[in-house]
Amino acid sequence: xxxxxxxxxxxxxxxxxxxxxxxxxxxxxxxxxxxxxxxxxxxxxxxxxxxxxxxxxxxxxxxxxxxxxxxxxxxxxxxxxxxxxxxxxxxxxxxxxxxxxxxxxxxxxxxxxxxxxxxxxxxxxxxxxxxxxxxxxxxxxxxxxxxxxxx
Amino acid sequence: xxxxxxxxxxxxxxxxxxxxxxxxxxxxxxxxxxxxxxxxxxxxxxxxxxxxxxxxxxxxxxxxxxxxxxxxxxxxxxxxxxxxxxxxxxxxxxxxxxxxxxxxxxxxxxxxxxxxxxxxxxxxxxxxxxxxxxxxxxxxxxxxxxxxxxx
Numbered sequence: 001x002x003x004x005x006x007x008x009x010x011x012x013x014x015x016x017x018x019x020x021x022x023x024x025x026x027x028x029x030x031x032x033x034x035x036x037x038x039x040x041x042x043x044x045x046x047x048x049x050x051x052x053x054x055x056x057x058x059x060x061x062x063x064x065x066x067x068x069x070x071x072x073x074x075x076x077x078x079x080x081x082x083x084x085x086x087x088x089x090x091x092x093x094x095x096x097x098x099x100x101x102x103x104x105x106x107x108x109x110x111x112x113x114x115x116x117x118x119x120x121x122x123x124x125x126x127x128x129x130x131x132x133x134x135x136x137x138x139x140x141x142x143x144x145x146x147x148x149x150x151x
Numbered sequence: 152x153x154x155x156x157x158x159x160x161x162x163x164x165x166x167x168x169x170x171x172x173x174x175x176x177x178x179x180x181x182x183x184x185x186x187x188x189x190x191x192x193x194x195x196x197x198x199x200x201x202x203x204x205x206x207x208x209x210x211x212x213x214x215x216x217x218x219x220x221x222x223x224x225x226x227x228x229x230x231x232x233x234x235x236x237x238x239x240x241x242x243x244x245x246x247x248x249x250x251x252x253x254x255x256x257x258x259x260x261x262x263x264x265x266x267x268x269x270x271x272x273x274x275x276x277x278x279x280x281x282x283x284x285x286x287x288x289x290x291x292x293x294x295x296x297x298x299x300x301x302x
Contacts, residue, residue, distance in 0.1 A: 009281060010269045014262070016288040017269075018179075021172035023295045028169075029215065064180065111165070118161045118168075121298045129290075130160060136287030137167040139280075143272045144174045 031113045035106055040065070041077055042110065045103050048083060053096040055088075082106065182264045186257055191216070192228055193261065196254050199234060204247040206239075233257065 025039075032042055040063070047062045048054055054062065060070045074097060077083045082103035088094035099107075122130055176190075183193055191214070198213045199205055205213065211221045225248060228234045233254035239245035250258075273281055 006270070006273075007266070009285065010266050010273060013273065013285055013288065014265055014269055016285070016292050017171070017175050020168070020288060020292050020295065021175040023292070024168050024172040025176075026215070027295075064177070114165055115158070115161050117298070118165055119157070121294045122157075122161060122164065125294065132283075133287050133291055134160065134164055134167070136284050137164065137171060137291070140284055140288070141167050141171050141174070143276065144171065144178075147268070147272045 027117060028114065031110060031117070034113070035110055037082070037106060037110075040073055041082065042107075044070075044073055044077065045082060045099060045107050048097050048099050049104065049107060053086070053088075053098050055094055055096055059097060077103075178268060179265065182261060182268070185264070186261055188233070188257060188261075191224055192233065193258075195221075195224055195228065196233060196250060196258050199248050199250050200255065200258060204237070204239075204249050206245055206247055210248060228254075 028042075029039055032039060037045075043063060044059060047059060051058065051062065056067065056070060056074070059074075060067050063070060065073075074083060074085075078085065081100055084098050084100055085095050086098050088096050125133070179193075180190055183190060188196075194214060195210060198210060202209065202213065207218065207221060207225065210225075211218050214221060216224075225234060225236075229236065232251055235249050235251055236246050237249045239247050276284070
């Protein structure tokens, strides 16, 4: 590919990446609104579920949010019964955040709603093409992971 | 594809969609931090640039944000010289939001920085595969657009 064509390609790729991401986010947001939970709360639940009881500091890093913002977020989530603050059994001074059963249940139900949406989309696509889409998306993900800052 | 396989496929697709979107967002955020502008400010600039001088109400809808949040956002952006409030020449009671030259310049420079990042990624990919990735992403975008709520 010569340079001007490559630059046009990159612009187009960026356009579709931004717009697919925007739809994923927008759709995610509209699903969350049915479950009475905000996007930052859901992101925190996902991080805490995947990250095995993070500390507040660890959660701030994962969410790229300031400590005061995350304190407010967790206060509200604890009040709604989605997470609880527990003492670390190995270091009694440290407080860790734990997802409650109610929190886990909401994650499951939100994921199920997302899958209903994607199933409706993919139902229209023939099997071979489904595989192409997944392979391409995995490839993009791997390329982006390799280029992640700090590597 | 039989049902259990299809459901596994949808889960995997959702996983990669969420993770690619997260990287796109995270990368976008890290680029913006070099330009002293926040993600909501940048989203507002993009909407105003594409939407030809929206009103506050129109911008709230596009950003899915409450009117008080958008008022604060625009106040800060006006103070930083990124947008200005102008009277609609066809309806003197209506105020429209206009991107300033400084605002347009920042959008251009942010886009250029994103393209540098994507160029570095795509440089490693052979030409034919680049085309496959773009075609797959366009296809996904079109499928998601057709399934958009309200259609």
